[in-house]
Amino acid sequence: MNAMNQNRRHWMRQCGMGFGGLAFADLISSSVTAAGNRGALETHFPGKAKHIIHVFLNGGVSQVDTFDPKPELTRRAGQMLPFENLQTERKTGVALPSPFVFEKHGESGIPVSDLFPHLSKCVDEMTVIRSMHAELPSHEMSLMLMNTGDQRLVRPSLGSWLTWGMGTINENLPAFVALCPGGMPVGGAGNWRSAFLPGVYQGARVDTSNPDPTKLIDFLQNKRLSVRDQSKQFEFLQQLNAQHLADRPGEAAIESRIHSFELAFRMQTEASDAFDISKEPEHILKLYGEGPQNRQLLMARRLIERGVRFVQTWHGDSQPWDSHSNIKDEHRKVANQCDQGLAALIIDLKQRGLLDETLILCSGEFGRTPSVEMGQDGTGASQGRDHNHWGFSLWMAGGGIKKGTVYGATDDFGFRAVENPVSVHDLHATILHLMGYDHQRMTYRYAGRDFRLTDVHGQVIHPILQV
Numbered sequence: 001m002n003a004m005n006q007n008r009r010h011w012m013r014q015c016g017m018g019f020g021g022l023a024f025a026d027l028i029s030s031s032v033t034a035a036g037n038r039g040a041l042e043t044h045f046p047g048k049a050k051h052i053i054h055v056f057l058n059g060g061v062s063q064v065d066t067f068d069p070k071p072e073l074t075r076r077a078g079q080m081l082p083f084e085n086l087q088t089e090r091k092t093g094v095a096l097p098s099p100f101v102f103e104k105h106g107e108s109g110i111p112v113s114d115l116f117p118h119l120s121k122c123v124d125e126m127t128v129i130r131s132m133h134a135e136l137p138s139h140e141m142s143l144m145l146m147n148t149g150d151q152r153l154v155r156p157s158l159g160s161w162l163t164w165g166m167g168t169i170n171e172n173l174p175a176f177v178a179l180c181p182g183g184m185p186v187g188g189a190g191n192w193r194s195a196f197l198p199g200v201y202q203g204a205r206v207d208t209s210n211p212d213p214t215k216l217i218d219f220l221q222n223k224r225l226s227v228r229d230q231s232k233q234f235e236f237l238q239q240l241n242a243q244h245l246a247d248r249p250g251e252a253a254i255e256s257r258i259h260s261f262e263l264a265f266r267m268q269t270e271a272s273d274a275f276d277i278s279k280e281p282e283h284i285l286k287l288y289g290e291g292p293q294n295r296q297l298l299m300a301r302r303l304i305e306r307g308v309r310f311v312q313t314w315h316g317d318s319q320p321w322d323s324h325s326n327i328k329d330e331h332r333k334v335a336n337q338c339d340q341g342l343a344a345l346i347i348d349l350k351q352r353g354l355l356d357e358t359l360i361l362c363s364g365e366f367g368r369t370p371s372v373e374m375g376q377d378g379t380g381a382s383q384g385r386d387h388n389h390w391g392f393s394l395w396m397a398g399g400g401i402k403k404g405t406v407y408g409a410t411d412d413f414g415f416r417a418v419e420n421p422v423s424v425h426d427l428h429a430t431i432l433h434l435m436g437y438d439h440q441r442m443t444y445r446y447a448g449r450d451f452r453l454t455d456v457h458g459q460v461i462h463p464i465l466q467v
Contacts, residue, residue, distance in 0.1 A: 044436060090375075096371055123404065132427070164201045189203075199252065214272055315337070369386045426460075428454050
């Protein structure tokens with residue numbers, strides 16, 4: 001039997017079926033094993049992090065209502081700011097004080113608003129960057145910038161770059177998974193695209209709105225065929241695919257499709273288990289709480305535990321944090337949906353010994369104005385805030401990030417980053433550094449040019465790194 005399996009593996013290798021063929025042969029012989037790191041580059045130096053969870057609070061989180069308190073807004077409530085309002089997407093007017101109460105938390109004394117009563121207890125594990133800035137107050141462009149490093153051109157996403165560089169640990173699951181309840185975020189699949197990198201490195205999107213793990217991924221299980229019959233069908237399909245590719249050598253799209261078939265077949269053995277949070281003990285389920293946001297944060301931990309490199313969790317379709325009309329009610333609603341799960345994620349990873357090797361990044365694509373939003377004709381002030389790319393906040397934890405730290409600052413009103421400003425390119429350079437890569441040397445040659453995630457920009461933010 002062993003000799004027959006060895007001959008089968010050799011035949012598949014000759015047909016160009018690669019690691020997928022090897023995994024398939026193992027499935028037939030009932031001895032599935034992970035095939036190691038597909039195509040991994042060597043890191044430039046030892047990295048602190050092995051995995052990333054990017055919690056994307058899409059729509060634009062208000063920095064002055066979460067992690068960047070501005071008492072001056074309260075003192076000048078209803079007054080124009082002492083400088084001309086910076087240009088944003090819509091007209092803005094007088095100062096709008098935060099309706100939320102800030103308190104200092106932990107030994108670090110980092111102030112957090114009462115929007116995050118659970119997360120605030122974890123500030124001693126976090127670095128809060130208050131001086132982020134983007135380039136334009138547009139959802140589409142700022143989302144692309146945060147995810148791909150370019151706001152206009154088709155470029156690979158951060159998750160694609162990292163999985164291309166680091167390879168995969170578990171061949172039975174995608175190395176890059178995007179979790180999003182409901183529909184698609186603004187920009188759709190462009191947020192997790194692989195662009196000119198091979199298609200195998202594109203993120204696999206999963207709709208987490210359905211609590212039934214068997215329904216998260218369409219057609220994962222074949223109800224009409226047995227495993228043996230599926231194996232025979234798959235073997236025949238891969239023979240045809242191998243012949244098709246042999247006649248068209250170097251066709252990346254065909255290679256990517258073949259890999260997709262291989263991965264989909266292998267996922268039947270592990271995907272349902274990875275997304276089935278009902279297998280968690282009761283105290284863990286209570287730790288995370290209920291609702292799609294908290295549920296998918298628990299899924300993210302389960303995926304990381306099983307070797308997935310990059311997990312991105314989106315708050316929802318469109319832009320849930322886009323609070324244009326009523327910052328108090330709208331931000332309270334979305335914060336309540338994720339606060340408990342965010343804290344649980346940090347606590348859970350730490351108690352499992354995974355926080356040191358897992359970088360958590362929690363961000364939106366930009367912030368919000370400290371002044372009220374107006375109608376396009378300059379009238380009709382709301383109690384909401386417009387998009388603000390001039391200055392905003394995000395936080396990071398684990399994976400080599402310094403604990404209990406605040407870095408950078410905006411002006412007295414939270415409008416513009418003025419102290420140690422951090423661009424998205426700087427953020428990407430820092431993330432790659434934490435994973436063991438020099439962002440200037442991590443390049444991919446395409447169309448006669450060496451491309452990199454940070455293009456010609458980016459500086460590593462050393463003060464927020466653990467020594």
